[in-house]
Amino acid sequence: MIEQALANPWIRQLANAALLLAVINLGVLVLIYMERKVAGFIQSRLGPVHVGPRGWLQSVADALKLILKEDIIPAPADRFLFVLAPFFVFVPVLAVFLVLPFNAGWVAHDFSLAALYVIAAGTVAIMGIVMAGWGTNNKYSLLGGLRSAAQLVSYEIPVVLAILAVVFYAQSMSLVDIAEAQRGFGWFIFHPPLLVAAFVYMIGQLAETNRTPFDLPEAESELVSGFHTEYSGIRFAMFFLAEFANTFFAAALAVVLFFGGWDGLPGLTGALWLVAKSYVLVFVLMWIRWTLPRVRVDQLLGFAWKVLVPIGLIVVLWAAASVVYAGGAKP
Amino acid sequence: MAQAELKERFEGALGGLAEAVEAEGSLVRVRVALPNLRAALLALKTSPDTACDFPANLTAFDTGQEMTLLYRLASIPNRWQALVSCPLDREDPKAPSVADLWPGFNWFEREVYDMFGVAFEGHPDLRRILLPDDWEGFPFRKDYVSKPSGSPLKGPQPTDLGEQA
Amino acid sequence: MNGDLRDLHQEILDLGTQGMVMNMGPQHPSTHGVLRLILTLDGEEVMACEPVIGYLHRGLEKMAERRPYRHFLPFTDRLDYVCSLANNLACAQAIERLAGIEVPDRAQWIRVALMELNRIASHLLFLGTFGTDLGATTMLLYAFREREEALALLEAITGARLTYNWIRVGGLPDDMPENWDKGVLAFCDLLESRVGEYDRLLTDNPIFRRRTEGVGVIPAEDAIAYGLTGPTLRASGVEYDVRRWAPYEKYAEIDFDVVVLRDGDTFARYLARRLELEQSVRILRQVFDRMPEGPIASKVGKVLKAPPGIAFSQVESPRGELSFTMVSDGSPNPQRVHIRAPSFANLTVLADLVVGNKVADVVAILGSIDIVLGEVDR
């Protein structure tokens, strides 16, 4: 019966999406708890301790609180944009998870242009942020939205260049193929050009996921909360969810691209390896967030265009050269 | 520096602008009449003998009979300072603004206007600074009658709070 | 200071171009209280800035006129609530000078210790909040970790953690508790071992440096003309520290360096406070080496009256020169008390300083001036 239903491609895709949604939401709850604990430990605090043993139910409590809270729409806001914006931010994040391979064969939908799709779908979220910034009719939000647009557009390019270098090595744009190419500890991170590419990619993703030192869209000391200043309740929760899901995706994608995907020591399922490696990277992202101050908007854009893009271009050339001349990748 | 010498320096710099000059340690107390106020302050600032170019403080006080402006100017390298007092016409308090000489006195003049109603002529932006814009009267004048507004909150209210002395 | 830029922006505004007016405050995470800045923006760039103050005005000077001299002392805690002992001292000193009261040696030494300990607590708060203003939230927690120890020491001697009210006319209400000096010296060692962490986390950080260096530069002559005091002035290269310039209590006998930096930018103002931490530690160490035995307060009559006259005190609070001007008419109440709040004077420079900078720099510059609104509004 179930097998029959799953034979229908529509139903199968829907089931995949539902499964992903559940996994993502759960994963985000864990991430929020982790973020708060990491922040606390780095800052010589304990982090959440009250709800549940060692406070691990804290994010569940927060999620419940946000769901139950009143959903306030400010009177001067553009209702249509204001209401729609959180979905525009959240849905692309879900969409990109569709092509993320968790294990050999564990992918909702693999196709040959997955890397391109990830970049394209991920960029849609900017729309939502700009909509939120404009629709709120709040000057802080507007500035936050504008910053966000400038930032995401600028940092998309180094990220694309870094992914491009990987594509050269793997000779495929399918994420599954990229991960397969790194089987048996042939991780791309061990290739010098891709080590630099990984750096560029991580910095770019740091900016794309709006985390300190690049959290300008929501810079709380200047713009209060940036584009989501006026959001509350479930809509705020969606922004929050999207942000954390995005963070996790950035880390997971980095694992697929540079750290061998589900490749690991035998004995454990590949998916566990992938998730474990992703969490290590997420920890690094958090660690960076709680160490560094925030850059200024002109420095942010300057860094993207004057430092990261040139480095990215060099990396692409370097990667291409080593693929062609040194046979640095699999045929 | 000897006090007599300090006094001489200030008297020399001020010429006939000051009514009285007294030295007391490194502090020179100068009394100036209102018409000479700006000229005297300018002389204190620019004269190389005094070089009091640091605007340390500006305030006023009202005794009920007389209202006086108090300027305190310091010379940082020379380690002396001048306390310039200038009596005002209490009925119609006016004084020349020195906010153009010392931008630091801009807010101090606004504060004195706010509290005493002294109109500083030539001040770029003479508005109330600490009190609400619609406040009536100038609270630090001795003829100001304060009206207890009472607290909108319920609870024991000290109607005579502050009147104990 | 930004003169050309200001003219340029004025020209743009005169053309009829509208900037975006943004209210920063009075409720805003980084206005350090209830300061309101009306910013006119051109995109991210500030074209004009108008600070609005007075939201916290409680009429403390007016209250002083209605009370006997001594009753005003607890109110001064509420001025600069980050360093209330400096306010206590400035107020007590003005009364002492007005009434000609001497303070015993031991009380003067303890006062110096209290001043410096409170200065450390205040500067640590500054380091933390300044880090937060620039997005380095962790700095706040690290600074507060050490500040907590300083507050515990202050609590041990004064019995309070924020509004100490521990300086009386003519001395102090009570002597140091037992082993307090040892506690303070241990804290000095702890702080010295921790300032290196602040440097690693903030001072040396390239992002932090690029956010602060060359931002909001105040040249020395402007700093003087605006009447700035404290680290804000000394960061511009003017050597003016009341502790050295017009020594009070026992500061004349103490060996310490006045921290003077040349750049006058936001980073220099940060660094001046950071370096003053070490000087305060140095002063504290000397205080306990030289603490004499003796009384801690001189006899002052029950009804304190001062002969008619004008007196003012000058105290180097962590924010600059704090000065109480008191006018007496011979009655038990002061006729007029004026508080020259360093934050008030330092804030005058802000409007001209931020023009031409980005919104993010407004926060950085405002943070580096280190104002306390309780003192600005009085």
Added chain:
Amino acid sequence: MNPVRSLLGGLWKIFGGMGLTLRNFFRRKATIRYPYERRPVSPRYRGMFYLKWNEEKQRLNCVGCTLCAQACPTNVISMNKVGKGTTAGVDEFTMDLGRCMFCNLCVEACPFDAIYMGDQYEFAVTHKEGSVLRIADLAQGGPENYRRNLETLRRLQEEAEKSKAAGDKPTERRAAEEGA
């Protein structure tokens, strides 16, 4: 400066900062879990007021001299004095903590060791009236001692009345009646 070197130098400094935060990650935490753990307060802590109970004399030390009320900058204290001379005491003593600055001036003003500030620091109330403390709240040892204080004062007064009746000094009696 060489841009590559400045970039690498910057990265090195950033790694230094990250090393620091990582070290703090594993360090002992500074948090005190407040309602469960408390930091001890200093013996001089200026917390909640109390009127000192004298076990030996079975009364509060306060004689109602109002010196503390006079020393108070914000008129927090009001009291009702009963008796006179050696029999003097208070049957009402009110403090409006809504106005109190905890400045310690009343404690310093008291020549009879009567008013003190304790180490209790959790006195949030839900109504403004709750911040007005009566003598029963303030007496050390609670309302029980407040009642015993009243009894002692009444007894002292009766004794004084008796001795007065014996000595018969009309002026004193009038004063005592007024005081009562």
